[in-house]
Amino acid sequence: MGASSGTTDSLAQVGHVVAVGSGKGGVGKSTVSVNLALALARARARVGLIDADIYGPNLPLMLGVTAMPRSVGQHLVPVDVHGVRLMSMQFFLQGDQPVIWRGPMVHGVVRQFLGEVQWGALDYLIVDLPPGTGDVQLTLTQEIPLSGAVIVTTPQEVALLDARKAIAMFHKAGVPILGVVENMTAYQCPHCGQGSEIFGAGGGRRLADELGVPLLGSLPLDPSLARESDAGRPPVLVRPQEPLAAVFESITRAVQARLAEIARNRPYHLPVVDEAGGSGKGTT
């Protein structure tokens, strides 16, 4: 399905590749990706995580990783962190150096992350995308068949507007939308206990209804989440019994259920048998 032989070999034993995207920046894609990957690992799935934000990689920080990937021959071995195999551009940068690259170079590194990394056998490979609909998204959708995309948005109109663009891009590339995660919804004041909806309310539900896909979950605006993410302490890992982790766990179960549903409903095409009696590849 359009995959080059390197990527086909490297991803041969990967069950589902799931992209986490949005249109707008800073809405919580990386936070969702990290906690989704950790929740899957807690459920005993084999999980890989690609930090595909080439210009602004921050998953090693969010996961508190200090180790570096090893190389074996032509291949890189991802870093194992709390049962998740991680690959990030951050591993190849020195300090705060910015990445200043043109499209073709970005294309090259995404291909390498897919095709020259020893992913091994995985149930899920989660891809944390940068914001927008640029080179990374294009390469990813052209290079491999994605099982689906999770769309992250805040409830405000400006984020929804950008999310619709990302969704249109996935539609065009034939990638199923697994559902919408609404982030930074209600905020509860720690002093007076009063709730307020800083970025509005119900936007994620409206977007999901408009698309006819599930609202996978709604995450509250929680300052401790921002603090702990910066410190490499994701809630699913460090506070698994608390309500915030429970929301991530529930989002994770909803993603798994959607993947299973899409796989069940996928049309099955009989293998094409040519005149010489050989059979071409059946497509599903």
Ligand SMILES: Nc1ncnc2c1ncn2[C@@H]1O[C@H](COP(=O)(O)OP(=O)(O)OP(=O)(O)O)[C@@H](O)[C@H]1O
């Ligand atoms: N529900 C939340 N409550 C409080 N802070 C949050 C929440 N979700 C995310 N954040 C914080 O908001 C910031 C942006 O989140 P994150 O990096 O996950 O967004 P992103 O969509 O990946 O951003 P980018 O587009 O730059 O890749 C981070 O500092 C993160 O810790």
Ligand SMILES: [Mg+2]
């Ligand atoms: Mg991010």
